[in-house]
Amino acid sequence: MSFFFIVFIITIVLNVWTIFNSFFLYPLSANRKLGETPSVSLLVPLRNEADNVEGLIHSLRALTYPDVEVILLDDHSEDGTFEKLNEQVRDDGRFTIIQGKELPEDWNGKVHACHQLSQAANGEYYLFLDADARVAPGIIQQTLAMMQEKKASMLSGFPNYPNANFLSHMLVPLQHMVVLLHLPLFVANRTTKPMFTAACGIFIMIDRKAYEAIGGHESVKSSLVEDVHIAREVKKHGYKMILANITESVLSYMYDSGKETWEGFKKNVYTGIGRSAGMVVFLTIFYAVVFLTPAAFAIAGLVTGDYALVLPYLLTVAFKMYVDARTGHPLWLSFLLPVAVVLLIAIMVASMFVHKRGEKYQWKGRFYQ
Structure with missing residues (x-):
């Protein structure tokens, strides 16, 4: 041959x-019936994200879920992120802005920020979102309906990436390709086997009870790929975690330049x-x-x-x-x-x-x- x-x-x-x-990468849909409507804390860590603040807040203001609080943490930004957050949020009672504490020596920066956000949250579910993400108004309903239907305690997904430079065009969408090529989704989305896991920290919804049971972000405090490690912890503790196709409802302006793209991928x-x-x-x-x-x-x-x-x-x-x-x-x-x-x-x-x-x-x- x-x-x-x-x-x-x-x-x-x-x-x-x-x-x-791909048949086992379930798409979010507005047609799924939402049963219970638990309270949700939408949690966003920001570090030097001044350029993203206006688009982020505009996106979050349009959310239609009836019981959501939005907590935004400024993680020692040096570009005016905190001031811009206050300017954009103004008198919207759904938004709370907090300033992060000093980073402990053995913590990853984003993980520590998410940990602080969880400590300030009151919701029955946590939705961790990156500052460069933009979401559809009904994203919370869609996500909860999927989780209820699949009896999942955690849901994550890779967003659509409207890339602005050649290197991002080449590399960032490969995340979808790698998942569909390497991860047997019929196992990953139907079992609690930790080795069959993927997640994207840009978008993670998790039941507070499961989050606390695994020790929250503190359980992965030094990880550079905390999203995957949290997903594995969820499965290790016997909770179901699913990966969904969220590209019609979530997009992410992940990297602004070729240099940033290279450094981001090189880190992870x-x-x-x-x-x-x-x-x-x-x-x-x-x-x-x-x-x-x-x-x-x-x-x-x-x-x-x-x-x-x-x-x-x-x-x-x-x-x-x-x-x-x-x-x-x-x-x-x-x-x-x-x-x-x-x-x-x-x-x-x-x-x-x-x-x-x-x-x-x-x-x-x-x-x-």
């Missing part, structure tokens, strides 16, 4: 698997794969075979006129296009998948070397080991 034929079969399986797996990606050099090697080989080899065959086919060689590449395009269509991202991104994969491999290696050299990851003026 030729190597080309093997790659061709792999790309067919890639498409079949992704389509099947190696930690996200368990700081395993072996996993970096495996994923590099896997992505090279599955995504880069078809591109090489396509180039050879175009040069030689043997257009059958282009088929595996077109199948990888179809795979990525399916993912982007389901998550609301531009379909032209699918044709540049080999470029995105090369960049992903490069950032995995760069992230690994930061750790191997004993250096620290930098994010928003703070340093993390």
